Amino acid sequence: MGKLPLILIVFASCISSKKYYGNSISPIDQQVELDSILIESSSRGFYEKLRISNDSIYFEKKRPDFKFAKPISTAKWENLESLVEQIPIVEITKVIPPSKYYQFDGSAMTNLAVYINGNEIKSQTFDKDNPPKQFKETLNFISNLKNTYLDH
Template sequence: MKLISLLILTLFVGKGCDSKTDQDINTAVIEYVANTRGFYQKTVIEEQFVSITEDRTGNEKTKPEKISDEDWKTLISLFEEVDLEEIKDLKSPTEKRFYDGAAIANLQITYKGVTYKSPSFDHGFPPYEIKKLVNKINSFSKQDDEY
């Protein structure tokens, strides 16, 4: 009986260690900031809500808007593809921000109490590893421009 109990316990412990550890976007705060001397945009995504501000002082009160279920599912899958530990080492594919050819952008993800921050890159030209996620984040601000 002890042997059977030990085998069952080993099976459960082994399965627990073997399972895929998906990143849970519901516990993350994603911040994307793009700015130059004359432009500022901060997008914050938290718990299926997005807030967008163009006020760099932080005094503007923004009303978070709910992200549609379809967009949220897409965002979840894109978030799970990102290796958070590698964000700090990403290389920008372009350098337009050095001569005011593009706004300076940064992606910051706070997940389980740890903040992962990318090096600066050109707004509109994110590093390949986070390109899909950044483009999805930026799509929320473009929807506001269409109205």
């Protein structure tokens, strides 16, 4: 047997040893678990940070002492998880924003970070008021969730 077929066999076995399931970033034998979601938006004079995990929502705004952390219901977390599952996780870093007005102070710059099994998957920066269509439904749900907690 020559060197080339042996190299091809080794290369093929290395590729097939890492199996990935759907959009997950984890090997198929590892359970994919959403840890939390982080959204940060900022511009001149504006800052907002929102982190949601399976048991709490944390919100911070650039205003003296305007922060809150409250428990989140299991039903709302599961709803959020199902929305995040619809986003192609391995593509989050590659999604091209539809506009970049934040570069000229026309909009707040925003990032979406999803934490899965301890790994951070972070989007490219996008305009707060014009997110990529892949994120829109999830971001609308999160915005409504935040507003619900702000009202109470």
